[in-house]
Amino acid sequence: MLDPKQLRNNPDAVKKALKDRNADASLVDKFLAADERWRKATFEVDELKNRRNEITDKIAQMKKKKEDTSAIIAEMKKAADRIKELDEIRRVEEEQAKKVLLEFPNLPHVSVPPGMDARDNIEVRKWGEAKKAKVKPHYEIGKELGILDFESAAKIAGSRFCTLKGLGAQLERALINFMLDLHSEEHGYTEVFPPILVNADSMQGTGQLPKFEEDLFKCRDDEFYLVPTAEVSVTNIHKNEILSLDQLPIKYCAFSPCFRREAGSYGKDVRGLIRQHQFNKVELVKFVDPQKSYEELESLTKNAEEVLRRLGLPYRVVELCGGDLGFAAAKTFDLEVWFPSEGKYREISSCSNFETFQARRTNIKFRKDPKAKPEFVHTLNGSGLAVGRTMAAILENFQKDDGSVEVPEALHQYLEVPILKIGK
């Protein structure tokens, strides 16, 4: 959510920023129209209520003195009717303004490179050797190793699901534990395991609703949604709270299954683990002092990168251009891991600073000192990492000529088998 004051005071600057990220600038005028009607009605009704409050006290005193109040009460009846009318106008216009406000995407940070789509993103750094080796795609080798079973998943659920078997299931578990231990023990994040079925308000808080309902799985008989990322649950932990500066930064890591309908991506990545309706992910979430949020974005990104480094997976860091930014983000670095079978890098983590965008929607504030006026915190999050894609990357990058797959050394304390072989 944007700052309504910013919209009133600098509408042109906001319009320009919206165009920079390829968004609909006419929202600004829509908002301002409703806002103006709301303000007018509010101004009038506040004055009327002020008078009513005064007269109400007077009536109480007159009654005490047993004076006749019938004339004054009759007059106040009229005022009460007008107040009712105006309050109704206020309710309608406020709802309209709020509705429009929720449609605004975040504004890009000044450092965000210009551009329309992913082609204009900027490679920031690269790590590891992206080998051009001829390897089988992860879904083939996974099938041969007997650890990925797409057929049974299709029977159980449908397309875009996978049953992990034997060492595959164990490798998944090992990856989750490895990531959680790294972030909680070495990077200072508090591990949490939140609800993954959430209410509509939480979805609105992080920006999934109202605009992206078609991307979500919703329960038919209850007002619950399945989270598309633990970001939703974890960010809402502090909904409607005022934190103190010495609590910040608050850093959480969370494992959760994630559920996405993948509406509108019918032809894309139909095979393999890349795009599933259900996948596991370890998420990093921070609540920080706005003055430090860009340093915190750097360290968050580094924390996510560390997972890839320890696993020995080649990757690069990409800075998203304005046109490629997600709805809620002011600034994003994507981590892309190397997939030798495709000969390209693919997203495995997305690390973003949302500035006050989510904090406004969730009403999360902090006080600089005990007497200061509360201000919104900045929220950040990033995958650390998407587990299914990590497994896929391992199956390709650690694949040997004989069709076996080495287990990265960092996982040896979590999975006693150092190499995955066919028939095992």
Place this chain on the structure above:
RNA sequence: GGAGAGGUGGCCGAGUCCGGUUGAAGGCACACGCCUCGAAAGCGUGCAUACCUUAACGGGUAUCGUGGGUUCAAAUCCCACCCUCUCCGCCA
């Protein structure tokens, strides 16, 4: 699912039957000052949030789970809903 209890400011907790200077007693916590060599205790002062308005001091409106209703006036009365707790049932 059945029965009952309850939701008041950062926290605890009055007020709700009998509507009217109650944005809300009291306590704790917190901040500042006095006292002290220093501290504790004690004393004094301050201390909700949002919005509107003002150059500023300030002024105004709203908020006692949420939404409606009654009334000149609602924390207090009426209706609906949500949440929490206890007991019973069921269940991993």
